[in-house]
Amino acid sequence: MPFASLGLAPELVRALADRNYVAPTPVQARVIPEILAGRDILAGSQTGTGKTAGFTLPLLQKLSVASRTSNSPRALILVPTRELAAQVGDSVRSYGKYLRLRTQVIFGGVGLHPQIEALRRGTDILVATPGRLLDHAQQGHVRLDDIQMLVLDEADRMLDMGFIHDIRRVIRLLPPRRQNLMFSATYSSDIRKLAQGLLHAAAEIDIARRNTAVETVEQHVYPVPKEDKRALLSHLIRAGDWSQVLVFTRTKHGANRLTRQLEEDGIEAAAIHGNKSQAARTRALADFKALRVRALVATEVAARGLDIKELPYVVNFELPNVAEDYVHRIGRTGRAGAKGMALSLVAPDESSLLRDIEKLLGRRIPQARLPDISAPPPRRAPLSRGASGRRLPAAFRRLPPTPARPPARRSPAERTDACTPPAGWRRAVAWAASFALTGRR
Numbered sequence: 001m002p003f004a005s006l007g008l009a010p011e012l013v014r015a016l017a018d019r020n021y022v023a024p025t026p027v028q029a030r031v032i033p034e035i036l037a038g039r040d041i042l043a044g045s046q047t048g049t050g051k052t053a054g055f056t057l058p059l060l061q062k063l064s065v066a067s068r069t070s071n072s073p074r075a076l077i078l079v080p081t082r083e084l085a086a087q088v089g090d091s092v093r094s095y096g097k098y099l100r101l102r103t104q105v106i107f108g109g110v111g112l113h114p115q116i117e118a119l120r121r122g123t124d125i126l127v128a129t130p131g132r133l134l135d136h137a138q139q140g141h142v143r144l145d146d147i148q149m150l151v152l153d154e155a156d157r158m159l160d161m162g163f164i165h166d167i168r169r170v171i172r173l174l175p176p177r178r179q180n181l182m183f184s185a186t187y188s189s190d191i192r193k194l195a196q197g198l199l200h201a202a203a204e205i206d207i208a209r210r211n212t213a214v215e216t217v218e219q220h221v222y223p224v225p226k227e228d229k230r231a232l233l234s235h236l237i238r239a240g241d242w243s244q245v246l247v248f249t250r251t252k253h254g255a256n257r258l259t260r261q262l263e264e265d266g267i268e269a270a271a272i273h274g275n276k277s278q279a280a281r282t283r284a285l286a287d288f289k290a291l292r293v294r295a296l297v298a299t300e301v302a303a304r305g306l307d308i309k310e311l312p313y314v315v316n317f318e319l320p321n322v323a324e325d326y327v328h329r330i331g332r333t334g335r336a337g338a339k340g341m342a343l344s345l346v347a348p349d350e351s352s353l354l355r356d357i358e359k360l361l362g363r364r365i366p367q368a369r370l371p372d373i374s375a376p377p378p379r380r381a382p383l384s385r386g387a388s389g390r391r392l393p394a395a396f397r398r399l400p401p402t403p404a405r406p407p408a409r410r411s412p413a414e415r416t417d418a419c420t421p422p423a424g425w426r427r428a429v430a431w432a433a434s435f436a437l438t439g440r441r
C-alpha cells in the first residue's frame, strides 16, 4: 500500500520518497487515517515500529491546511528524554521539509536563552520535555492556548520518570478542544488512568503484542560471574570485530568504570547517562553514530527512544531491575525490520531478574556458550564500507559454539594481542556448566 493511498499530501509523500520509505509500517497504516479523521488515539506499539512518522505525518498535514492565527505553537509533542526530543524534532523537520511549518525543540540541561529567542520567533510545532516546557510556560515565554494537537510519546516512560504532575500541569494550560494522541509501549493502570482523563472516544490501536521483544532481535544469555564480565565483553567485541555495540549498565558509576576499562582494553568507548552534561551526551551519541567510538555504554536513559540506524549489537552488561526495561533496551537494535543481536551477561545474583524477563517474554532466552578467550582475537581489519558509505559490521553471524574450557597458559608477550584471560575463568566455566545443567534460574 503506497503512502499516497493513506490520504497524505504530495509534499509529505515526496519527503518520504527522499528517505526511501516505500510503504507504511503497520502502525502507520493504522494510525494515520484515524488521526487524519480527527480522532483521539491510544496506541500501543513496539519500539522501532515507525510510530514517530505515524503521528508526525498526519499532524504535519493537518497543521499545513489549517490557518495560523498567532505565533504560538499549534501542536505539542511531549517526550521523556532530551535525546528523544532532539530525535523527534529532526524527524518532524525532515518529514515536513516541503511544508512551510516551523518546529522548535525544548529540553532541559542546556541554556534557557537560545530557547527563549527561538520561542519568540514563533513556532507551529513544539517538541518538548515536560519540565523545561513548564519553566518556559510559567515564565511567559510560550503560550499553549493555541494547541490543537497534543502528542504524548513514550507515555509509560514519562510516568516511570515521575513526570505525571508536570504532564497534568501542562495539560491544564491547553485549550479544552484539541486532538490527543497517546503512545505507550506498555499499559499500566496509571497509563489507563491518564488516558481516561485525557482522551475522548479514542481509537485504541494495539499493533504488536505488548511487552514482547521485537522479533527481529536474536537474543542470547551468557552465564558469567560478575568479575569476568569485562573480559568477556572485551573479547566479544574484539574477536567478533564489532563496529558498534550499545552496552547497558545499571548505574552511572558502573557506566563510567566500564567505559574506562574498555578503553584500557583498546576499545574506543564513550558513556552516556544522566550525570553527563547535555553537550557530552550529544557528542557521545554523535561519535557513536558516526562509528568513531565502538562501544556506547549507557544507563537506562538510553533505553528508550534512541534510534541508531542498523545498530547490530546490544549488550546487557547487567540486567535491568525492571523486566520491561529489557524489552526497551534490546529494542535499540532490530529496528525497522533490520536484524539485531542482544546478548546479556548474567551473573549468579541476577538469576531472578532473568527469570522475570523470561516470564515477561513468555519464553526462555537461549544460552550462548562461553567463548574460548585464550584464542587471540584477529587484529582489527581495515574498515570496509557498504554502498551507503557506512562501515559494514561483521554482524549477524551466529556466535560459533566454542568449547567451554579454561584458557591455555600464554606468555605475556602472546597475551598483548589478546584479551587478558580473566582470573576467575575456570570458576566462570564451572559456574556456566552448573547453570546449564541445573537450570538454576
Ligand code: AMP
Pocket (backbone or CB within 6 Å): 020, 021, 022, 023, 024, 025, 028, 047, 048, 049, 050, 051, 052, 053, 307, 309, 335, 336
Ligand atoms: P520509530 O519507531 O518512530 O523510532 O522509527 C524507527 C525507525 O524506522 C526510524 O529509523 C525511522 O526512520 C524508520 N521508519 C519509519 N517509518 C518507516 C517506513 N515506512 N519505512 C522504512 N523505515 C521507516
